């Protein structure tokens with residue numbers, strides 16, 4: 001069995017203190033004989049006493065039970081034997097009745113041959129009544145000793161139980177004062193608890209506290225209404241119009257709040273979902289019943305009374321059930337809650353049962369409900385304050401989780417975008433791959449890792465030295481830093497793991513440097529030795545990098561170098577596939593593509609373009625005489641000679657075995673002829689080898705120019721080929737122009 005919380009013991013203590021305070025004048029000092037007569041006609045007190053209205057029925061047990069819904073007038077005869085003992089110091093007597101919800105209550109006392117009359121109303125208390133009157137109180141006129149007969153005339157709608165007490169005034173006042181103090185404490189306590197709940201809501205923004213405030217206020221309204229004090233409060237008197245149905249509606253609203261909170265405290269969503277669902281819609285049902293109570297005619301008040309008791313019993317049973325399950329699952333405060341719901345259920349049903357005469361009328365049956373209700377509010381308050389820290393922790397956890405989820409989503413998006421941008425490297429121009437990879441790296445990391453700036457430095461990476469900065473304005477500073485701390489950085493890169501170090505840019509303070517020292521995350525880049533490089537991310541010296549940031553930077557840096565390596569490898573493969581392995585010139589396939597492109601460009605720009613076919617003369621003899629190795633060497637030397645003579649836009653490829661093609665964009669026939677002639681002469685002067693064994697060779701060249709309308713290469717190639725053929729036939733070692 002779970003241990004009782006210290007708060008639970010505090011509650012028990014509170015209940016005991018309230019009980020000790022003695023809520024009512026327990027018993028009168030003068031014994032009373034009671035009799036009841038009910039009639040539908042209107043009679044005067046004399047006629048009633050004379051027996052014209054019917055016979056009085058004697059009532060044992062010191063109380064009067066009046067059935068509800070009758071609309072009849074009840075006459076209560078109260079007989080007492082006054083012996084005069086009370087009047088030594090206190091000549092006045094008080095006749096006291098429990099304050100029950102009756103519409104009209106009039107007391108008739110025979111005085112000097114006439115009648116002394118005073119009336120009371122539960123829902124419209126008169127100005128002569130005290131604000132927190134404990135009951136219907138009548139300060140009697142001086143009465144002679146001996147037998148006295150008084151008549152109380154009552155009209156009621158709901159069943160009530162009345163217990164008259166005849167008492168000396170000072171004894172009544174003593175009890176009444178204790179009652180007033182207790183009630184004031186209860187009412188004020190409820191308001192204070194509601195305010196505390198409101199303050200907690202303002203601090204925590206947790207709707208549960210608002211529910212509690214609603215409950216505390218509903219309890220306050222219900223208690224003040226049940227005791228009849230609500231209708232005596234200036235400004236709230238109008239509430240008396242709703243009479244008994246209004247009282248029951250308040251009861252239903254309070255029950256709705258109780259169920260709402262009981263559900264929240266039990267937290268059965270996971271372990272008893274069905275009961276949880278029922279608890280979810282019960283408050284709405286109770287509120288609907290409250291509305292119904294207000295809508296039904298006043299004559300149905302006694303029916304509403306029965307319905308209200310049943311609704312409370314049902315709501316109480318649900319609360320008890322939920323607390324019992326919560327207790328089994330070890331929920332905090334489940335045991336005191338269970339006991340309280342039980343006390344509330346029993347006490348809520350007790351008062352109506354007293355009215356029907358099925359239970360004795362005493363402090364517990366009449367006021368137990370109020371005690372239990374106050375104790376419930378108090379216990380819930382304790383429970384709620386206990387949950388403040390829990391809520392705060394929960395909220396912090398939820399916020400942290402959301403921040404982490406947002407951050408990881410942002411990182412994931414950044415990673416995806418970065419990977420996409422790296423995929424585009426394969427399409428990049430040859431010289432841009434490394435630069436683009438590192439620029440993307442810096443730009444992608446910037447929004448993910450808070451920083452002052454960042455840089456990539458790389459030496460001997462794919463044969464390049466690079467320094468990139470983000471923002472670009474910092475490049476100068478990083479360049480200075482590299483000059484001053486390059487050795488340190490190179491040393492750090494040997495470890496291959498990211499580190500964070502304080503570095504300066506080598507300037508002394510005051511030399512114009514905006515921030516001399518920064519904290520740098522140094523992430524070594526993976527590259528083949530002797531090359532080395534690093535990604536640097538800079539922050540203020542006091543803002544260190546956490547493990548995740550360093551890991552992310554290392555991951556992105558690895559992605560960048562890997563993508564650049566792959567793109568460079570692809571570039572190399574592509575290049576090899578386009579080149580002739582022996583001479584390094586473009587092969588025929590690549591040349592066809594490049595030539596088609598150059599022709600289209602020349603056609604679009606209306607600019608000239610010339611094609612030269614260069615063929616070695618009697619190359620078969622060179623091979624035969626000197627061997628293929630020498631033949632190969634001749635081809636390489638010729639290719640190198642041609643390459644040296646080309647401009648940046650010129651193209652050069654090997655078109656067949658010993659046949660080369662040269663494309664000269666922008667050069668017309670005459671310029672091409674001069675180029676060809678220069679080439680022919682240069683080749684004729686070449687020597688392969690030394691001395692007498694030196695090999696010499698010549699070339700024949702055929703030239704054709706693009707005609708104005710031509711944009712396809714083949715006709716020009718054909719003309720150049722024919723010109724070459726002419727050169728060969730005409731004796732070789734010469735340049736022939738194709739006819740234009």
Ligand SMILES: Nc1nc2c(ncn2[C@@H]2O[C@H](COP(=O)(O)OP(=O)(O)OP(=O)(O)O)[C@@H](O)[C@H]2O)c(=O)[nH]1
Pocket residue numbers: 582615616617618619620621623627628629630631632635656657658728732
């Ligand atoms: N060493 C070497 N020889 C090659 C290569 N490609 C083609 N050849 C040779 O080039 C020679 C071409 O001979 P031909 O087409 O008869 O022409 P030629 O002997 O140069 O005579 P003309 O062109 O009429 O002056 C052949 O013997 C081929 O074997 C090569 O890559 N290396």
